[in-house]
Amino acid sequence: MKNKTISKKPSVNLSRADKLLLVMLSLSEGKGKSLRFEDIVVRAFKEYPDDFHLRGYSEYPDSGDLVHKPLYEFRKNGLVEANSKIFSLTLRGLSEAEKLKSIIGGREIKKEGRLSGFGEKEISRIEGLEGFQFFLKNETEKILDTDFYAYLGVTVRTQKNDFIGRLNAVGGAVDELESVSNNSTLRSRIPQFHEFMLSRFENIINKNSK
Numbered sequence: 001m002k003n004k005t006i007s008k009k010p011s012v013n014l015s016r017a018d019k020l021l022l023v024m025l026s027l028s029e030g031k032g033k034s035l036r037f038e039d040i041v042v043r044a045f046k047e048y049p050d051d052f053h054l055r056g057y058s059e060y061p062d063s064g065d066l067v068h069k070p071l072y073e074f075r076k077n078g079l080v081e082a083n084s085k086i087f088s089l090t091l092r093g094l095s096e097a098e099k100l101k102s103i104i105g106g107r108e109i110k111k112e113g114r115l116s117g118f119g120e121k122e123i124s125r126i127e128g129l130e131g132f133q134f135f136l137k138n139e140t141e142k143i144l145d146t147d148f149y150a151y152l153g154v155t156v157r158t159q160k161n162d163f164i165g166r167l168n169a170v171g172g173a174v175d176e177l178e179s180v181s182n183n184s185t186l187r188s189r190i191p192q193f194h195e196f197m198l199s200r201f202e203n204i205i206n207k208n209s210k
Contacts, residue, residue: 017070018100019048021079024089025097032094037085041067075161078169082161091118092169115176122173126151126190135193136186140200148201163208170194 014022023044027035044052045061052067054060071087074080079093089097095118115123126132131147134140149155152166174194177187198205 014100014104016048016051016066017073019051020044020067020070021074021093021097021100022104023047024080024087025094025101028089028094030094030098032088032090034086034088037067037071037087038063040071040087072161076164076168078165078167078172080165090165090169091121092172094118115173115180118169119173119176119180122170123177123187123190125153126170126173126193127186131197132190132193135196136189140196143197143200145201145204148197148204151197158208160208167205167209 020040024035024040026047027033027039027043041052041061041063044067049058052062054062071080071082074093075082077092078090079096081088081090095116114120129147129150131143131151134142134147149158152163152170154163154166158166171194174191178191
């Protein structure tokens with residue numbers, strides 16, 4: 001009798017940040033629910049005790065940099081919104097977490113030639129901006145700093161990390177748009193508009209990114 005060959009599922013190496021993103025996706029039940037920092041710490045330790053235990057005390061969770069640093073990077077990349085010690089995944093964060101979940105589940109992510117929910121929401125928002133309409137009409141002299149803040153979806157009082165997060169999130173949506181074929185003539189101008197806005201308001205970006 002021949003021995004049956006048992007096929008093993010390919011292993012996937014996940015970073016600590018990847019694992020934390022999956023933890024937040026699970027805790028939020030696939031939605032942008034508000035999550036307490038303490039709940040994230042406890043769930044991360046339960047799911048991945050080897051990665052999130054207190055140094056020297058494997059039976060206790062670490063509530064320091066092991067969790068703080070990835071959350072800080074998530075916020076800068078527009079994946080997470082934070083208010084005090086309450087965190088929630090943004091549409092971009094949910095999209096990235098779902099992609100990661102699909103990858104480790106052994107399912108190939110199909111490129112359907114259309115934007116994700118996050119990308120569609122951002123691009124549709126940009127299409128309706130007054131600043132974009134000025135750009136299309138070659139009336140760029142009418143585009144003011146207020147239009148730039150509106151482009152990012154922030155205000156002059158937005159905190160530094162949230163400003164950076166929105167900057168990266170909008171940039172991610174534009175990158176996603178460029179990877180999708182069959183864009184309308186109107187949408188095909190958005191990457192040019194993005195570059196124009198980054199160049200025109202470089203001083204604001206530098207001021208809010210230092």
